[in-house]
Amino acid sequence: MATILNIETATKNCSVSLAKDGVVLAIRELNDGNYSHAEKLHPFIQEILDETKIKTSELDAVAVSKGPGSYTGLRIGVSAAKGLCFAFDKPLISIETLTSLSHAISVEEGLIVPMLDARRMEVYSAVYNSNYSQIREIKAEIIDENSFKEELEKGKVYFLGDGAEKCKETLTHKNANFIDAKFPSAKEMAVLSYDKYKKNDIEDVAYFEPFYLKDFVVTPQKKKV
Template sequence: MALILNLETATTNCSVSLAEDGNLIALKEENSAGYSHAEQLHYFIEEVMGMAGKPLADLEAIAVSKGPGSYTGLRIGVSAAKGLCYALGIPLLATPTLDSLARQVSVTSGLIIPMLDARRMEVYSKVLDHNYTELRETKAEVLDENSYREYAEKGKVYLPGSGAEKCRDLFDDHNFEYREGLVPSAREMATLSYERFREGLFEDVAYFEPYYLKDFILQGKKSKTK
């Protein structure tokens, strides 16, 4: 039995789940625009383990959502995951953030393009078929009226995630279907992390870094010139 703790902190949703062999046992999450991950994550971990009646010592792996997403959110999640792995002597798993978002859309045909807001008119996105097989890798791209048109010309395209909100005013093709209210969750990570566990796709705890996709730029206050 593989008992895996899943941590999702790549967006505004602070989400923790516990799963056994890919089956969800417990879930605790809160989607807050205030990004309270630093305050809530460890509390959520304790609560999820308590809900399941399992001690941390029973865990066989820790899984973390690796990005892309919020720089700070990703750092918090990865730091917590690494700390637990070191303390418990168990392996680290990393799941793509956009994959867990895509799995919230269940369809029998068409394409799924999960997308996260990356500020202004830019999004993080990838393209998958209805079986969640990757057709195009994750990219950071600026949206315009021609974005994803080649996919919509072939059939239905589902757009889950915060980035989809930017598409309504750009896209006039009726084949686009929007799912703006969805956010990445540790619920869908349960299946993804177990797949990686079975395949032995473990990360190097010492050297693993989140998948930022873009360089982080710290913008400070402009100094006044005399």
């Protein structure tokens, strides 16, 4: 038996779930178009602990979405997860954000391409088959009319995530299917974190860092005239 707290903050969806053996017992999430993680994350954690009457000390592990995604969002989620692990001496499990997002849909055949918005026409993406096996590495790429041409020629491709929305007008192949309103969620993390827990696939709490994929760049503010 394993009770795991799952934390997802890689995108605008602030999401927390508590699961036992991969089955979600309680979940809280908010995707209001803003990054509200700093205000909502810790209250959400406390709410689901209160709802399930489970104490933090009774957790078997804490899982966190590792990225790629929002730099600030990832920092908030990872900091919270590491803080709980340090305070209560719990193992830390990391889940790739795109892998978790791929599990938001189920298809009998074809490919699943989860996409996260990386500004302008750039996205973070990976390619998975219908069994959720990753068949192409995670990339930061600029989308044009030739993107995923090889995959689309072979059969149906299902695009999802906030990065997919802006690609609809560019990826117009007949085999391109766009799934709306799907974001990385702590709901899909539950099964993935339990699988890792059973394998003792855990992180070094002291040295673990999010997977940013790209370096964080600070844009200087324009001087007022």
